[in-house]
Amino acid sequence: MADQPVFVLSRTDSIGDVVLTLPMAGFIKKHMPAAKVFFLGRTYTKDVIELSSFVDGFINYDELETLKPEDQKKTLVETGVNILVHVLPQLKIARLAKGAGIQLRVGTTNRAYHWLNCNKLVKLSRKNSECHESQLNIKLLGFLNLNTDVTLPQVKNFYGFEKIPKLNPEFSELIDESRINIIFHPRSKGSAKEWGLENFARLADALPENRYKIFVSGTQLDAASMKSLLTHPKVNNITGRMPLSQFIAFISRCHALVAASTGPLHIAAALGKTAIGLFSPKRPIHPGRWAPVGEKAHALVFDPNCANCSAGKDCDCITKISPQQIVDLLQDESV
Numbered sequence: 001m002a003d004q005p006v007f008v009l010s011r012t013d014s015i016g017d018v019v020l021t022l023p024m025a026g027f028i029k030k031h032m033p034a035a036k037v038f039f040l041g042r043t044y045t046k047d048v049i050e051l052s053s054f055v056d057g058f059i060n061y062d063e064l065e066t067l068k069p070e071d072q073k074k075t076l077v078e079t080g081v082n083i084l085v086h087v088l089p090q091l092k093i094a095r096l097a098k099g100a101g102i103q104l105r106v107g108t109t110n111r112a113y114h115w116l117n118c119n120k121l122v123k124l125s126r127k128n129s130e131c132h133e134s135q136l137n138i139k140l141l142g143f144l145n146l147n148t149d150v151t152l153p154q155v156k157n158f159y160g161f162e163k164i165p166k167l168n169p170e171f172s173e174l175i176d177e178s179r180i181n182i183i184f185h186p187r188s189k190g191s192a193k194e195w196g197l198e199n200f201a202r203l204a205d206a207l208p209e210n211r212y213k214i215f216v217s218g219t220q221l222d223a224a225s226m227k228s229l230l231t232h233p234k235v236n237n238i239t240g241r242m243p244l245s246q247f248i249a250f251i252s253r254c255h256a257l258v259a260a261s262t263g264p265l266h267i268a269a270a271l272g273k274t275a276i277g278l279f280s281p282k283r284p285i286h287p288g289r290w291a292p293v294g295e296k297a298h299a300l301v302f303d304p305n306c307a308n309c310s311a312g313k314d315c316d317c318i319t320k321i322s323p324q325q326i327v328d329l330l331q332d333e334s335v
Helices: 015-019 023-031 043-049 069-077 091-099 112-117 133-144 152-158 197-206 220-224 244-253 263-270 323-329
Strands: 006-010 036-041 057-060 083-086 104-108 120-122 180-185 212-216 235-237 256-259 274-278 297-300
Touching: 006 023, 015 043, 015 263, 023 036, 023 133, 023 152, 036 043, 043 057, 043 244, 069 091, 083 091, 091 104, 091 112, 104 112, 104 133, 120 133, 133 152, 180 197, 180 244, 180 263, 197 323, 244 263, 256 263, 263 274, 274 323, 297 323
Parallel strands: 006 036, 006 083, 036 057, 083 104, 104 120, 180 212, 180 256, 212 235, 256 274, 274 297
Antiparallel strands: none
16 A cells, blocks of 8 residues: 555435534544545435544545546545545445445445455444444444444544634624524434424523523525524524525534434534434434534433333434423533
């Protein structure tokens, strides 16, 4: 292998998954300071990936897919990559990495096509593990003969979210410096169980207006289904108003965010904000796997031993989490 290790971390799914993958870059840089780390991801995750000071470059998979096969290989080779880690298994990418002649191609033993296209296999089962998603990702680096048993307090040091965009004046003026600015992000696009609009309205009722300024975020599509909350007298509607880079900058200026297991929750946690996640204890969406990881991150469940969730049945116990629990967690916030 070349003197300088050049990694590509491949993960082409959603924002929250990418946030919990980025600590791999910090872990690599801690143990191998001379290494370079590229991240292969989707267009819509670019702004998140570029927050990390531990990532040296972004490879846009959506753009890569538009190229001819030989040009795809050339694009990869030009990064100087000699180690590609398949964090999210993808047959197309596994074949591409092999075809490009990348020296070390790392996959898991539970994908048949990794046996054909990878030359370093890691035994890792996410489904039955008690580890957090961020810890499982780092365990994929076990082939480096490093101790990959990291604690969650250690994980938070590996984000490197230092390259925060500047917030445009039109959004900056929404922030009230005399109050605690808090974002409610009620929708999850089906990636997680939701707490419910009525509960968010009850939480808004419970937060004194002279102390808290409440924003509700989401897409324009979300807004159409949230009219009952968006018309609450204490709520400031920011749905669909900001591109992701500006929403990240906005989160960085706020004090707290409340959401189910979604991308914004994980971004807020990584930025060191009070990130309050609302969870079902049902596997595989439970907080043991997907809790936010950060200095002031919290995961709430109504009943960790819920019989319906334990049996894998559909259950709405998440809606029974009391707004007062969130109010209590916010007590220590200061302007």
